[in-house]
Amino acid sequence: MKRLMLGNEAVARGLYEAGVRLVSSYPGTPSTEITEFAAKYGEILCEWAPNEKVALEAAYGASLAGFRSACAMKHVGLNVAADPLFTLSYTGVTGGLVIFVADDPAMHSSQNEQDSRNYAIAAKLPMVEPSDSSEARDMVKYAFELSERYDTPVLFRICTRIAHSQSVVEEGERTVPDRIPYVKQPRKYIMMPAYAKAKHPTVEERTEKLAELAETTPLNRIEGNSSELGIITSGTCYQYVKEVFGESVKVLKIGMQNPLPSRLILDFASSVKRLAVVEELDGIIERHCRTLGLSPDGRNILPPVGEYSQRTVASALGVTSPSGAAFPGSDALPGRPPVMCSGCPHRGLFYVLSKLKLTVLGDIGCYTLGAQQPLNALDSVLCMGASVSGIHGFNRADPESAKHTVAVIGDSTFMHSGMTGLCNIVYNASASTVIILDNSITGMTGHQQNPTTGYNIKGDPAAKINLEELCRSLGVERVRVVDPYDLNACEAAVKEELTYDCPSVIISRRPCVLLKYVKTAPPLKIDRDACRSCRRCMKLGCPSISIKEGKARIDGTLCTGCEVCTQLCPFGAIGRD
């Protein structure tokens, strides 16, 4: 049957059809739906792991046991999983192992714009990359065959515009390969120096064989007959090139990103008068061309940052693009940045941190939005877990700062990589105050369960890790829970914990207001006679509250009745009928 599928859904379909046994992942935009869609197939064991390193190692274990396995992550997740990745290149696999990594050009939902192809080169692993959903489905099966035939994990790269674009996919049948029996092979699976030294040359030999394969694999193909302009391209960029030029130029489409072919590129280059490379993010294919002695157009005409479109490609290669309808004053239109939702439990806590003028080391999640106006509640955001690890160094270097500095981190992010930082705070003794923003879900990526929620990826009951007990068992003596809707309690708790000369954890606990089981209160109203236009309520940055004709107004369709604003109003103007 033909269906429209997101790239991520097509990957999941590929996993199903390839007979995959286990998928273990950590959510991250734009990769999340791969694992969510895979979990809809009863035949695949799917799990949310606490982080990407654990996910990859779980998938490795399933491969070792002789089954096809996979994991999916966003580009920065691969940084976390890099440790097992590099040595898995040496051990190789038993059952096929494919690692899906989703890059995010333009950083629609990311903190950097790294190009995952660099990992394939550095770890000496084959990498494939599709250009639409149908190719994604097909390439998953190819990747598993490659993995087993060449005894290697395979990296599978997608970008946002593949992951989150729907295109037509024809569904196939599931074929489960026979389990490859596990056999004890210390020289293959134990990477201590003596065995690893023997293994490294086999990695180099494998790369040579894969480079040979790259010359002939159907993943790399030539289209068109022009002898004027030849374009080497891949992934989403292939679609932009085809949109601009159709059949009027010659295209070498690269589906195998590592290793890159050499003879194929040289032959292609010699068949055209002008050669160009169109690739988003780093100039990796272009660099390869230069090592072959070619001088293609590439970074000299195309930007090294951001996401391309057909327009980018057209203007770089001298093709006129249409101009749009001009709207007068479009530059002056007010922006619409994403905001924390009405009733978001993080808002009350952030208001208190902002009011107390604390230095706040932040982390990755919905709560990163607390950095924006008017809360301005964050001082830094780096990567998953860096708030907890960072505050230790900040306070160790300057013990005085412990009196006015806190770290904030979500429940899922804390389980991902905040715990180890907390160990460090206890062990190396800084008087740091860590606030766990426990909204009982992984929020930003769209409500995924995690080890603290009590449910697994299928929504079935699962073991629930208790954050208080976990922090106490790590040696934190001062652990307390506050309700972020209660501003006085939050302020008192934060002020008090900052006075102690020992590590503290405050768990700011209230489930995400968007969770289906959360019952919201009736909306609040402003008594316009009582309102004195002091704008105190506006300091919350709540999308339900605005100023209309000089006085505060609450949008009853958005308000969840959290009553955080009620606590701020000095004139008792906010309430219900």
Add this chain to the structure above:
Amino acid sequence: MNEVVSILIVGVGGQGTLLASKLLGRILLDEGYDVKVSELHGMSQRGGSVATYVKYGKKVYSPVIDEGEADYIVSFEMLEAARWAHCLKPGGLIISNTQQIDPMPVTTGAAEYPAGLAETLASSGIRIDAFDALTPAVEAGSAKAVNILLMGRLARYLGIGREKWIEAIKLSVPPKFTEMNLKAFETGFGMN
């Protein structure tokens, strides 16, 4: 020549633009077209400005719509119609809900919501079909039906049979919301 029709659906995160594009994609695929739909998930969905691209034709390559390429812009909110107007092809059509949702800079008083956007668009020579979709959606049963109501309006222009839409709506929304959404569709389709 490969004729591709490009429909840009814009609005505010949470307004239901994704369901609208899903419905549209399903109908166009059933009509035998090649279809691509591109959306964004994650941070931008939290009340931010969102855009979904739907393109169909004999063969569609790029999933994205850039400046001057949209045959139709369907906007769930007035300010977003103005923000994305530069993507309209000369001679293209903007279908917009006149509802205003204040963005944070307006809410905080740092900026003003521009007045008379529909008129400004029309007076700059842009074809625009702007109307209040919110009131009839609420009358049909919920403000959430704005998305299907706007699809009803788009259906008048696309030349795909009304029955096809009704069939697809039945398949796309949960059974308990079918009646409300069909009512919203009919309202959008029939409105003058």
